[in-house]
Amino acid sequence: MNINVLSLFPAMFEGVFQQSIMKKAQEKNAVSLKVVDFREFASNKRQVDDYPFGGGAGMVLKPEPVFNAVESLTADKKPRVILMCPQGERFTQKKAEELAGEEELIFICGHYEGYDERIREHLVTDEISLGDFVLTGGELAAMTIIDSIVRLLPGVLGNADSSVRDSFSTGLLEHPQYTRPADFRGWKVPEVLTSGNHARVDQWREEQTLKRTLERRPDLLEQIELTTHQKKIIEELKKQ
Template sequence: MRFDVLTLFPEMFTGFFSSSIMKRAIEKGLVTASAVNFRDYTTDKHRTVDDTPYGGGSGMVLKPEPLFRAVEDLRREKTEAPRVLMMSPQGQPFTQKKAEELSTVSHLILLCGHYEGFDERVREHLVDEEISIGDYVLTGGELPAMVVVDSISRLLPGVLGNESSADEDSFSTGLLEYPQYTRPAEFRGWKIPDVLLSGHHRQIDEWRRQESLRRTWKRRPDLLDSANLTEKDRAFLVTLLDEEPS
């Protein structure tokens, strides 16, 4: 998997690429990642990447020329066409499903904007899709790009130490993850559920499924509308309704 991030602040990615999961993925050769300063693709002596908007208005707009040159240069390095993503609050919401879809692509180029955003021709003729990590505005696209790269990387085979970890995460099953416990079995008078000490794996799996349903129902009931639920799941959800105070 290859990630190329086009940014005006490549130094922001130094720690990100050299720490934790990303560092291990790169050292194992499972991921190749670079932060490319698209200012390097300007041709004027002032290395200009932005200009005032046509029609007037406040702020500055990122020029199309450096971005097109940068992406076209990166495309020449691969036989398979990369997918170009724009980090934008106007984009489609980034979800676990989208992360899983993008994890099957071998090369992603992520564009990080600043100022008043991109010249519209970048959107129309260079970008394959726009991605938003939430309904709020940030100073630039660097933090969203890190979120996208991290969430995709951990889905790649061999990146996580335990291959089943990603499958059990919140949203991977369409539900929130069940509660987790570790030693000691009792802490300050708070005991872990007895079933986790039982050694009965089928009972533990059933408890985890029910607790996942319970947590989703309490915190993100909207997820239940699209979750893949069995008849047993639906029957359990009915019992949760009965537990509600009248």
């Protein structure tokens, strides 16, 4: 996968893209990450913003440098062009899985008061938001989304099942996890996990996944199609 990011502050990405899973993904040639300073594509003394027509507070990103930067990357290709924007679709694990299936992505990170509307109308394919809050710029949001996508690419994680079992990948929250020591300050690991009985372990994990989701995010249970067995477990949990 090729991921290009348009930003006025490319240095913000240096640490994130050169550490942990992001670095390993590049070393494995699973992804190519490039950050472009779209100020370089402005024709008027590197000016990327201007006052809004009609007046108002703040500055608006001009269309010219953003269009020029994207077009320099696309040539005859038609990749997904993603605008980081608090007005966009709220990002989810499902969206991460969808984007992980693309060969090329371009992220546009804005600043100031907003974007010239023609960028939305004629350039981007997706508008994405992390949630109902506003950041200073799109860089931090883009880093978060790119990380969630890259870890899903084939061969990036050491264990292929790791991303499959993550919270939200199945539509439910992940079950509790434990490691050594089995007894820490008197707090013991559930006996079933040290029993060696894999069938019992799988059953326990399924029950705990449903229990945790019911307790913390019951809304998720309404968004997926539960099996008859899962519905029975939930009914038993509600009685407890």
